[in-house]
Amino acid sequence: MSNRKPYRVAIIGTGGIANSHMDALRAAGDRVEVVAGMDIDAERAAAFCAKHQIPTPYSNLDDMLTVVNPDLVHICTPPNSHTELAIQALEAGAWVNCEKPLCSSIADLDRLDEAEKRTGRFINTVFQWRAGSMAQHLKRLMQENALGKILVGTCLTVWYRDHAYYQVPWRGKWATELGGPTMGHGIHLTDLFLWLMGEWSEVRAMMGTLDRAMEVEDVSMALVRFENGAMGSITNSVLSPRQETYLRLDFQQATVELSGLYSAANSNWRMSLIDGATDETPRQRWEQVPADVRGDHKAQLALVLDSMDRGERPLVSGNEARRIIEFSASLYKSAMTGQPVARGSIKAGDPFYYAMNGKPSV
Numbered sequence: 523m524s525n526r527k528p529y530r531v532a533i534i535g536t537g538g539i540a541n542s543h544m545d546a547l548r549a550a551g552d553r554v555e556v557v558a559g560m561d562i563d564a565e566r567a568a569a570f571c572a573k574h575q576i577p578t579p580y581s582n583l584d585d586m587l588t589v590v591n592p593d594l595v596h597i598c599t600p601p602n603s604h605t606e607l608a609i610q611a612l613e614a615g616a617w618v619n620c621e622k623p624l625c626s627s628i629a630d631l632d633r634l635d636e637a638e639k640r641t642g643r644f645i646n647t648v649f650q651w652r653a654g655s656m657a658q659h660l661k662r663l664m665q666e667n668a669l670g671k672i673l674v675g676t677c678l679t680v681w682y683r684d685h686a687y688y689q690v691p692w693r694g695k696w697a698t699e700l701g702g703p704t705m706g707h708g709i710h711l712t713d714l715f716l717w718l719m720g721e722w723s724e725v726r727a728m729m730g731t732l733d734r735a736m737e738v739e740d741v742s743m744a745l746v747r748f749e750n751g752a753m754g755s756i757t758n759s760v761l762s763p764r765q766e767t768y769l770r771l772d773f774q775q776a777t778v779e780l781s782g783l784y785s786a787a788n789s790n791w792r793m794s795l796i797d798g799a800t801d802e803t804p805r806q807r808w809e810q811v812p813a814d815v816r817g818d819h820k821a822q823l824a825l826v827l828d829s830m831d832r833g834e835r836p837l838v839s840g841n842e843a844r845r846i847i848e849f850s851a852s853l854y855k856s857a858m859t860g861q862p863v864a865r866g867s868i869k870a871g872d873p874f875y876y877a878m879n880g881k882p883s884v
């Protein structure tokens with residue numbers, strides 16, 4: 523048991539994913555106290571608070587922030603609302619744990635950075651795959667060059683979402699979902715991939731809307747070059763009947779693979795050496811994973827609370843959150859213009875700086 527007072531936590535947006543946040547908060551035990559649930563839909567807020575024994579439901583954000591004064595706010599609303607809600611929460615003195623995708627554009631990211639600097643509080647993006655014990659172990663092994671140089675990477679999010687799924691009003695539209703599987707479903711594994719592979723330097727992409735009646739893409743494919751010389755490919759699809767989330771990293775001495783669907787424990791990962799290899803050191807290092815923690819909301823919340831205890835920037839924050847937003851904007855720009863996009867080339871004045879589809883007014 524910690525000597526610290528529990529962090530006072532509020533949840534904004536009490537729809538589907540807020541339930542996973544509640545499970546994670548419950549698992550955090552006496553480190554947290556959930557003091558409010560807020561939703562613009564008052565009935566939904568009331569039902570959620572009753573279900574989870576949260577003292578007070580709110581339907582007005584200002585009221586909630588003023589009365590409750592939370593230490594930490596979880597943002598579980600549709601993607602287009604994240605930036606404004608996060609800024610309001612920071613201004614009220616809270617840290618923020620925000621669902622993916624963090625924001626709508628690189629322009630929004632710059633505003634969030636300024637708000638963090640102004641308030642001295644931090645925003646974490648929910649990318650739970652990074653919090654799994656094997657993902658963290660692999661990152662350390664790569665930092666120590668235990669498997670040789672990374673050369674080739676493959677990142678596949680091939681999921682299935684039917685027509686009914688896209689009947690929810692905010693889905694399938696640039697203005698509210700901000701994109702298709704590139705910004706939604708595949709963004710989890712792409713974030714993990716980019717974190718592991720090293721800094722990306724150039725992307726060439728294609729996308730299409732092949733089988734769902736919607737504005738945004740239902741499939742995207744990208745080729746990526748990394749600063750360390752490695753090359754990678756990414757596929758994001760919501761059209762794939764046998765669903766899988768698959769990552770493959772080929773190093774000089776070993777291949778590492780991850781296969782799963784919505785989260786991964788150690789058993790979802792495997793490592794193979796070159797056929798006939800006599801040096802078992804990479805395998806021994808691989809097997810020294812210190813724990814078996816599934817990469818889920820619970821694991822990532824525990825890391826966020828650790829960061830709050832230390833008063834330090836959390837893992838998926840600042841430049842670590844910027845990487846994927848800048849990548850997504852660049853992937854869309856490449857797909858829509860037919861040109862390769864170099865990292866850092868989308869700046870103020872470029873339409874893709876303001877909106878993922880390069881149409882800021884839409």
Ligand SMILES: NC(=O)c1ccc[n+]([C@@H]2O[C@H](COP(=O)([O-])OP(=O)(O)OC[C@H]3O[C@@H](n4cnc5c(N)ncnc54)[C@H](O)[C@@H]3O)[C@@H](O)[C@H]2O)c1
Pocket residue numbers: 534535536537538539540560561562563566598599600601603621622623648650706
């Ligand atoms: N990390 C994951 O694995 C994961 C999984 C699913 C969804 N998500 C993300 O979670 C977010 C929410 O998705 P969902 O499926 O729970 O959506 P949902 O539609 O089920 O719930 C969203 C809720 O937010 C409320 N809301 C909308 N605008 C609001 C505002 N301005 N202030 C307060 N409340 C507001 C709605 O009334 C609704 O109750 C999205 O960003 C989505 O991408 C993440």
